[in-house]
Amino acid sequence: MFKNILKLALVAVVALAFTACTDSKESKVEKKTVIKVGATPVPHSEILEIAQTLLKAKGYELQIVEFTDYVTPNIAVDEGELDANFFQHLPYLEEFNKNKNTKLVKTVNVHLEPMGVYSKKIEALNELKDGATIAVPNDPTNESRALNILEEQGLLTFKDVKFKTALDIDKNPRNFQIKELDAPQLPRVLDEVDAAVINTNYALAANLNPLKDALVIESKNSPYANILVVKEGNENKDYIKALNEVLNSNEIRNFINDKYKGSIVEAF
Template sequence: MKKQVLFAFLLIISLVALAGCGEKNAAPTPSTSPSSSPAADNEGAKEVTLKIGASSVPHAELLNLVKDQLKEEGVTLEIKEFTDYVQPNIQVDEKQLDANFFQHLAYMEQFNKDKGTKLVSAGSIHVEPFGSYSNKIKSIDELADGATVAIPSDPSNGGRALALLEKNGLIELKEGVGIAGTVKDIVANKKDLQFRELEAAMLPRVLDEVDLALINTNYALQADLVPTKDALFMEDKDSPFPNIIAAREDNKDSEAIQKLVKALQTPEVKAFIEEKYEGAIIPAF
């Protein structure tokens, strides 16, 4: 009887010891192991969606060019196209968009001043030399006295247009105004040119109504104009107006936006710009 009790006692102790060893050696399940959590393992590679506002040409075209590459890097581009120069900035400032790609630095700085926004540049991508166009004349020498000239109504592009007219001998501006000049700053106008200030997007539509129009290249391209062939005169390749990725101070250095800028500054994008736009668009990197 004593032997049976002793045997039972030893058997119980052995079973308890085996159970303890099993618990110590059991591998943690995927759901409880911190090292196997996707969020922990791939936190740096987490996919993000970047909402970008853009003009259709060439900005959205360039964004679509790098879309697949960015997808592979964990950044999904959501591109919203605009036909104006105001809403893309308002929506970035109000955080409806993460960034935009349509404007040059001088325009953004003037917009900040006028609207109280605080947009910043995250990087320069390309230059769009400003040009003059006409459906009525083939040469600047044919521009008649009293001719009507249409220019952008926003301050930075309007001043840019006037500076280009001055460079080509059509007007003279008050000394020192540079690209900040307005029609009121014209001090010499030997042809008595009449100026119409219109929203930039409207300028290609009034070519049949005016004698000359100074048009931003993106809107010229959208109107099927070929700047290097159709413009009577243009800014040169050293134009100090690079088009930028505009963002906010709180996100311009984010990994996603920096990946976007880097993707748009590759040799492949440079080759695409040079081949497709034939000098109408010039890489700024």
């Protein structure tokens, strides 16, 4: 009888120890205070630096991990190395999920970076010569977005497709040459091409002011707002909700307006 009681007591102790260990692990998860966010340098990291102070007041430490490409930060979030990233718009995210079989979701809009056409050889688009070379980003959504600008300016027309590429040109009466390059390269090739359509974050990093230096700038009504992205299933975590709240705060809105003077606009 005593042996049976002893066995039951031991089982109870083990069960309590396991429960305590489990509760401890769950408690640690609930008390997560460090948020790792991947971002491209300008303006995303700059905006996140303001968010650091705001999050600190909420009990969170924001760690910013900088990237210079559009692929690695999504893979890092999908694999759990980062809690979130901040560099892309929704059409790019949707295409990335489709092509890479990732499960990433948007939480909030933050800002819009109007894409612009830049040149070191001309001062207006009507100065482009026949056969001129125009560089554009080579990722599907940003290339289509860039080509939309050229079409709106009457330089080219395209077939009716979801994402335009140079292969979808319908009419090119002036024989413009479209050069597809990685987005970060575009500012560096301005000496080599007649014009380039550049994402604002890379333009700013190259000391190009969209309002002053762009020949043409994308409309502020563009749907390509930059968003915070997390892995599916994490969007309702307390630390992500805190990050969402901070990134959509009046403090961030005022910073964007004061710092970028309209070259970047808040989208919330």
